[in-house]
Amino acid sequence: MKSHVWRPLFVAVGLVALILLARHVLVPKDFGVGERGYMYGWHREGNEAEWKAVTVKYRTTAYCRECHGEKVESIGRSPHGAIACENCHGPALGHPKDPPTLTIDRSRTLCIRCHAKLDTPSSGRARIRGINPETHNPGAECSLCHDPHHPNLEELKRHGQT
Template identity: 85%
Template structure:
């Protein structure tokens, strides 16, 4: 065979060998090794301690319910009950130590990200009742007229 065939083949083989050698130095030894034998995944026994040191930024409704049980129960019976509290209020990291860190966002942008009417409804998000933010009280915060903890379905129907 001519050299124009062998050269690209040697280059390709060289790259494969280079990648395999680099893998030995870059990939941790316990990558892909699990209790059930060889498997790929993000979990490695060797970095469990690293993950234990990671601070969890978001909590759950159960965390909020410890102090705000009435609000969590109340909103749980509303259409917004499927949302986590932190979707609107922000992350609860360090909340008990420093209550002002938990923000209450009253901006229209927060509500509009779910409640803007979709022009081409093709997802599950299209089942949420939407408004035209350009014409529906464009200068006002939504919470002036609507209580997000007690959304009224009849009121939402009027705005469709």
Template identity: 60%
Template sequence: MKSHVWRPLFVVIGIVVLILLARAFYVPDDFGTHERGYMYSYHRTGNIDEWKAYPVKYQGSEYCQSCHEEKAATMGASPHAMIPCENCHGAAFGHPEDPEKLAIDRGRDLCLRCHAALVTPGSGRSYIPGIDDRQHNADIECSVCHNPHNPNLAEM
């Protein structure tokens, strides 16, 4: 073969070798998927205690139910029962010390994450009622007419 073929090949091989050498120096020995496979993806076993000390941002719906029993009961009987409270209200980190932190997002975009009309109904989400957001009360928030905790009850 001519040198114009070998030269670029040697350059590519050299770059790959440099990358592998750099990786050997920069990636810690305890980095990988470890005994639980890809369940926790790639991580370092050396910093597990650091992550255990990190404050939990999302608490789960059970955390909310201890103080908001009436809302939890209403929500439990609605089509939105399977949606965690923090999907709409934000992370409960710092609540109840800072009650204003969990201000309700009443924007249409929040509702349209699930209720936008589907272009291809075979996506597995086709059982959720969708709307055409350009025609269905485009100028007002959804919560003006619909109670998010029980959307079957009209607010009007």
């Protein structure tokens, strides 16, 4: 065969050999090893202790319910019930000891993530009422007019049902 066939073949074989050598040097010996081979994907037995030492930053709504049961039940019945408390109130790591109260994100950008009007409503997200953030009270926090724990309250007031 001519050299124009052999040269690319040698380059390809060389690249494969280089990748296998790099894998042998860089990938830990216990990577993916388990009773049934690569059953756990990116699992590595050698760093289990490291992962057990990692402090979990976020809790669950069940953690919030322990002290704030009434609030959790109330918001659970609202359209915002599917949103985890920590999306607005920040991570509960160390709460209630340090900090005694959580930081509340009252920024417009938090609300606009879901409530910006969609130009091309083609997903389930289109069912959420949207606003134009440039014309709807620009610069004001949404919580000045809207209660995120009772998002339907304003609509009920408009229809005289409260």
